[in-house]
Amino acid sequence: MTGDTVLDYTLLINQTAIHSLPAVINAVNTALLRATTGDPQRTISLTRHPLPLLQNERKQQVAQETGVLAQLGYIVIHVNLANYISWFVCKQHTCL
Numbered sequence: 001m002t003g004d005t006v007l008d009y010t011l012l013i014n015q016t017a018i019h020s021l022p023a024v025i026n027a028v029n030t031a032l033l034r035a036t037t038g039d040p041q042r043t044i045s046l047t048r049h050p051l052p053l054l055q056n057e058r059k060q061q062v063a064q065e066t067g068v069l070a071q072l073g074y075i076v077i078h079v080n081l082a083n084y085i086s087w088f089v090c091k092q093h094t095c096l
Helices: 020-037 055-095
Strands: none
Touching: none
């Protein structure tokens, strides 16, 4: 590759996937490294370490988890209640 070579590329990313942009940039940079050095075995590794949650983010996460557990409990109670009512009605009809 000579000093006056111009490389042009377009990035197409999924903006809803938070890791897509860094992954695409890493792939482009790896391709540029390989083209520049002429070594197809050269690689760049990418590592992601999430930041710790802020206090309000942790509270929101706990609230969401609590809401899901409450909904599951509500469903279990109503399914069991419906099952019991069905059993009771069926038992009453067979006893008559």
